[in-house]
Amino acid sequence: MASQPSSVDMPRISASYRIETPLDPERAALAMAGEQSSGTFLKLAGETDALRERHAARVEAVSSLMACDTPSLPGCLSGDTYQQADVTLSWPLENIGASLSNLMATILGNLTELRELSGFRLTDIALPDTFIKAMPGPQFSVSGTRQLAGVDRGPLVGTIIKPSVGLSPEETAALVKQLVEAGIDFIKDDELIADPPYSPLAERVPAVMRVIEDHAQRTGRKPMYAFNITGDLDEMRQRHDLVRDHGGTCVMASVNWIGMGSLTALRRHAQLPIHGHRNGWGLFYRHPQLGIDYRAYQTLLRLAGADHLHVNGLGSKFAEADASVIDSARACLTPLLEAPDRDDCAMPVFSSAQTIHQVPATFAALKSTDLIYTCGGGIMGHPDGVASGCRGIRAAWDATSRGISLEEYAKQEPDLAVALRAFSRPFSG
Incomplete structure (x- = not known):
């Protein structure tokens, strides 16, 4: 039986965001990664170390920006200040396969509703060549x-x-x-x-x-x-x-x-x-x-x-x-x-x-x-x-x-x- 490729070898998709949060931006980024991959609001038995290693989203970068006194969007957790930050997350391509609809569900999905975020904007995406080649793309x-x-x-x-x-x-x-x-x-x-x-x-x-x-x-x-x-x-x-x-x-x-x-x-x-x-x-x-x-x-x-x-x-x-x-x-x-x-x-x-x-x-x-x-x-x-x-x-x-x-x-x-x-x-x- 052929061995499975390690998580290091797997092609990954990444997405960049401009967020605003009442939390420490690093903590907010971890909440984003967990929500859109293997995690939920509590630890489940099926979320093994091996599963996380292979399928969990990774926080690739967090860069804090300006802070403000009031949240940009309603419904978020309350805080003394609301910190803006640039965040980049990545996922293994095998989480979604060659599917644009499921790509969108992964890079957007529930992120737009997280209470940890008082601001959320998808700013860019980077995709492996294998994904791009699998898409139909412009014909003319x-x-x-x-x-x-x-x-x-x-x-x-x-x-x-x-x-x-x-x-x-x-x-x-x-x-x-x-x-x-x-x-x-x-x-x-x-x-x-x-x-x-x-x-x-x-x-x-x-x-x-x-x-x-x-x-x-x-x-x-x-x-x-x-x-x-x-x-x-x-x-x-x-x-x-x-x-x-x-x-x-x-x-x-x-x-x-x-x-x-x-x-x-x-x-x-x-x-x-x-x-x-x-x-x-x-x-x-x-x-x-x-x-x-x-x-x-x-x-x-x-x-x-x-x-x-x-x-x-x-x-x-x-x-x-x-x-x-x-x-x-x-x-x-x-x-x-x-x-x-x-x-x-x-x-x-x-x-x-x-x-x-x-x-x-x-x-x-x-x-x-x-x-x-x-x-x-x-x-x-x-x-x-x-x-x-x-x-x-x-x-x-x-x-x-x-x-x-x-x-x-x-x-x-x-x-x-x-x-x-x-x-x-x-x-x-």
Whole structure:
């Protein structure tokens, strides 16, 4: 009989946290490790030394930070002060196997409810190569998306169907006709419309794809449309096949509401890129002492198979700080596994009140054009029409990538000049 590998030889997963606690942080970290592995509130006969040696979580690091007089979250143990700390825990991979859902149950699970913690935030995760390779991961990523959309360089210039709700399939197709003739690269359904009675996918998909296929036949260029197929798993598989069978090149899902298991299963079925919409993200990030940092969040979604992931945009209408937006985009473009034949990045999707004005700052901070830049009003609100809106956005990216100011470039690009006058500066700096 082959001998079992020792605990020293086993690959491990690790997770990092920002915690707040009325206890000594070392003691709180031990409580976290016990809760999420072999321990409970009292010692049980089955929790042998051998079992703990093989399966217990380990406290890898604890670093104390600032203290405060009041707890950030209710329901915790009382204390004189509440100490913040960075904590790293690790677990043997064999505790969960190749399962994203069970990974989440392990690194999050009951930790969010421990009375020992008055603050809890997952900040990052590190996974062994064996786990990463066992996950489906992005199927198309950046290179495959570019190939399908026919965009070799620069960002994919995109937009969202607006108004978000209320358009019939025929009205949606008419708007798509305007957009593709204007030169758009990428169009997406809004997250608020999937398969409603007034615009069922069975009618919307063929209506939209007739327009796109006709445009492709005439021009040799086929813009990408992300149809919102959000639903239960059986519905999403059927809707994916509907899009595929009509020549579509992308599907979209609201990743927070379908769940990690369904996203993974959809990816294993899919033959098209999956556009991951993160609506509801504010639940995870808006309180500094509760939730998940995007670095950890996007890792999980990419492992499950998302090819594109939303990151908000600079100077947007939402609460997220600009620095967080850029850090999120950089995380999406950082390989999970360094391998010459592997492309497992997710294309970051910038959105929310984006116009020509945010282009220079976005490029300067990200130093990449591997992104989808979606503008609703920033394209369709151009005074000279949708085609001018598209040309204005392209001119802004062309100028920025050449190191030319928008104002200087606008002297030779009238659509950009009009956009500079028409659109106000971003909501935030």
